[in-house]
Amino acid sequence: MKEKQVFHINGYIGLVLAIAFVLVGGWLVWAGATGDHFASIFLGALLIIIAAFGASSLTIVGPNEARVLTYVFGKYIGTIRDSGLFMTVPLTSKYSISLRVRNFNSAILKVNDLRGNPVEIAAVIVFKVVDTSMALFAVDDYEQFVEIQSESAVRHVASEYPYDTFDDDKKLTLRSNPTEVSDRLTEELQERLNVAGVEIVETRLTHLAYATEIASAMLQRQQSSAILSARKVIVEGAVSITEDTIARLEKDTGMQLSDDKKLQLINNMMVTIISERGTQPIVNTSDVK
Structure with a gap:
C-alpha cells in the first residue's frame, strides 16, 4: 500500500456552496409546498441533501499534519497533506497523523x-x-x-x-x-x-x-595499556638520547670509549631518564689513585 493524494477543494468555497445549496433548496421546497409543485420540492430536497453530504466532508488539516481518508466500508482512498480547511469525498472516515519530526x-x-x-x-x-x-x-x-x-x-x-x-x-x-x-x-x-x-x-x-560488573577491571586494563604506551615512548626517547650523547662525545672530544664504558654510560642514562623518581648523583672513585 502506497500513499496517494485524494480529491479535495478549498473548504471555504465548499462551505459557501453548501450554504447556497441549503438556501436555494429551502426556497424551492417552500415554493413547491405553497404552489403544490412536486418537482420543486424534490429538487429542493435534493439540493439540501447534497449540501449535507458536502458539509459532512469538510475537514481541517493543521500544519505538519495529514488526514488519511477511508470509505465507511474500509477502503483507503487517499491522503490530504495540505494545511487548511478542505471539502473532500463524503461518507469517509478521517484519521489524523502527525508529519512532525x-x-x-x-x-x-x-x-x-x-x-x-x-x-x-x-x-x-x-x-x-x-x-x-x-x-x-x-x-x-x-x-x-x-x-x-x-x-x-x-x-x-x-x-x-x-x-x-x-x-x-x-x-x-x-x-x-x-x-x-x-x-x-x-x-x-x-x-x-x-x-x-x-x-x-x-x-x-x-x-x-x-557494565558495572566489569567496569573496574576494564578501567585497570585501560590504565595499564596507557602506562605501557607511555613507557614505550620514554624508552625510545632514552635510547635516542643515549646514542646521540655517545656519538657527540666521540666526535667533539675524540674520546674513544671502551665497550664497558659505553655500557656503563648507557645504563646510567637509561636509569636517569626512565626512572619516575629523581635520581641521586653518585661519584665513582673506584679508579682514583
Missing part, C-alpha cells in the same frame, strides 16, 4: 559487544512519517513499532563492534568511532522501519559504558 530515547540496554563484554548502551532516534498509509495500515501502532525496532537495532549494532581495542589494528569501536556506529545504526533502523513508512533522520548514542 519526533525523537525517541531508548532505555539503557545491557548487551554484549563483539568480544562478549557486557556494556550499557542507549541512543536517541530522530524520525518522521513519510508515508501515511503505511504508517496507519501496514503496522498496528507505528510509534510502538519504532520503539521496539529501535531497541532491537541498538542491540544488534552494539554486538557488531568491540567497546574498545587495546592494540593498534585501527578497528572500529563503539567508544572511538561514534559517528560510524551511528551511521550503521541509522542504516539498520531504516531497513527495519521502511515497512512502517517512517524515515530515520538521525541517530546518536547517548550512553555508552562498561
Whole structure:
C-alpha cells in the first residue's frame, strides 16, 4: 500500500456552496409546498441533501499534519497533506497523523559487544512519517513499532563492534568511532522501519559504558595499556638520547670509549631518564689513585 493524494477543494468555497445549496433548496421546497409543485420540492430536497453530504466532508488539516481518508466500508482512498480547511469525498472516515519530526530515547540496554563484554548502551532516534498509509495500515501502532525496532537495532549494532581495542589494528569501536556506529545504526533502523513508512533522520548514542560488573577491571586494563604506551615512548626517547650523547662525545672530544664504558654510560642514562623518581648523583672513585 502506497500513499496517494485524494480529491479535495478549498473548504471555504465548499462551505459557501453548501450554504447556497441549503438556501436555494429551502426556497424551492417552500415554493413547491405553497404552489403544490412536486418537482420543486424534490429538487429542493435534493439540493439540501447534497449540501449535507458536502458539509459532512469538510475537514481541517493543521500544519505538519495529514488526514488519511477511508470509505465507511474500509477502503483507503487517499491522503490530504495540505494545511487548511478542505471539502473532500463524503461518507469517509478521517484519521489524523502527525508529519512532525519526533525523537525517541531508548532505555539503557545491557548487551554484549563483539568480544562478549557486557556494556550499557542507549541512543536517541530522530524520525518522521513519510508515508501515511503505511504508517496507519501496514503496522498496528507505528510509534510502538519504532520503539521496539529501535531497541532491537541498538542491540544488534552494539554486538557488531568491540567497546574498545587495546592494540593498534585501527578497528572500529563503539567508544572511538561514534559517528560510524551511528551511521550503521541509522542504516539498520531504516531497513527495519521502511515497512512502517517512517524515515530515520538521525541517530546518536547517548550512553555508552562498561557494565558495572566489569567496569573496574576494564578501567585497570585501560590504565595499564596507557602506562605501557607511555613507557614505550620514554624508552625510545632514552635510547635516542643515549646514542646521540655517545656519538657527540666521540666526535667533539675524540674520546674513544671502551665497550664497558659505553655500557656503563648507557645504563646510567637509561636509569636517569626512565626512572619516575629523581635520581641521586653518585661519584665513582673506584679508579682514583
